[in-house]
Amino acid sequence: MSKTHLAVGIAAALAVSPIRTAGGAFAAVIGGALGGVLCDVECKTPPDARDIFAGQMGAGCLTVALLCADAIMHAGLWMSIRSQNLYTLMLGALTVILLTSLGHLTAHRTFTHSLLYVGLLAFGLSRISPMLLVPALAGGVSHLALDTLNKKSVPWLYPIDRNGFCLKLCHADRTANAAFFWLGLGAGVALLAVKANAFI
Numbered sequence: 001m002s003k004t005h006l007a008v009g010i011a012a013a014l015a016v017s018p019i020r021t022a023g024g025a026f027a028a029v030i031g032g033a034l035g036g037v038l039c040d041v042e043c044k045t046p047p048d049a050r051d052i053f054a055g056q057m058g059a060g061c062l063t064v065a066l067l068c069a070d071a072i073m074h075a076g077l078w079m080s081i082r083s084q085n086l087y088t089l090m091l092g093a094l095t096v097i098l099l100t101s102l103g104h105l106t107a108h109r110t111f112t113h114s115l116l117y118v119g120l121l122a123f124g125l126s127r128i129s130p131m132l133l134v135p136a137l138a139g140g141v142s143h144l145a146l147d148t149l150n151k152k153s154v155p156w157l158y159p160i161d162r163n164g165f166c167l168k169l170c171h172a173d174r175t176a177n178a179a180f181f182w183l184g185l186g187a188g189v190a191l192l193a194v195k196a197n198a199f200i
């Protein structure tokens with residue numbers, strides 16, 4: 001479910017991102033959150049669509065709040081966005097908008113649940129700020145890994161392999177979902193506390 005993808009995406013991004021400033025921590029949280037929830041843009045049927053929309057709104061609000069905090073604190077992320085060339089910024093924004101719009105039109109767990117989509121999404125976000133590249137990749141890969149645990153196939157290598165695979169270990173909305181949410185939240189808070197030592 002989307003809150004689990006949000007929590008695990010952020011934790012994965014915090015785990016693999018080299019964080020030396022508060023701006024780096026903000027970038028990890030934003031990139032992990034967006035990478036974690038934007039794989040599900042193709043889901044259009046309720047009640048899943050409502051849950052996914054709530055997760056995407058959560059990631060969007062988190063992004064706006066942290067960008068505002070970064071700009072006020074001069075922590076580095078907002079500065080890295082402002083230092084990007086205008087055409088590079090437009091390329092990044094257009095890539096993200098086109099990818100998510102195209103992804104919305106595709107069938108469930110096809111293009112948007114592939115390394116190709118995750119890589120292109122991370123590329124688009126990295127054109128907005130290079131600090132978002134690694135976190136977005138981590139968030140996206142964490143989404144594919146979590147979905148692989150349940151009972152519908154994930155086509156990691158789409159379009160080379162359109163069938164993909166799944167491990168059939170759990171349902172998407174039951175005990176394992178709650179367990180991974182709390183695991184992601186706990187790991188995220190612990191990683192943030194440990195890595196914040198580097199810049200506080």
Ligand SMILES: [Zn+2]
Binds near residue numbers: 039040113143147
């Ligand atoms: Zn998914």
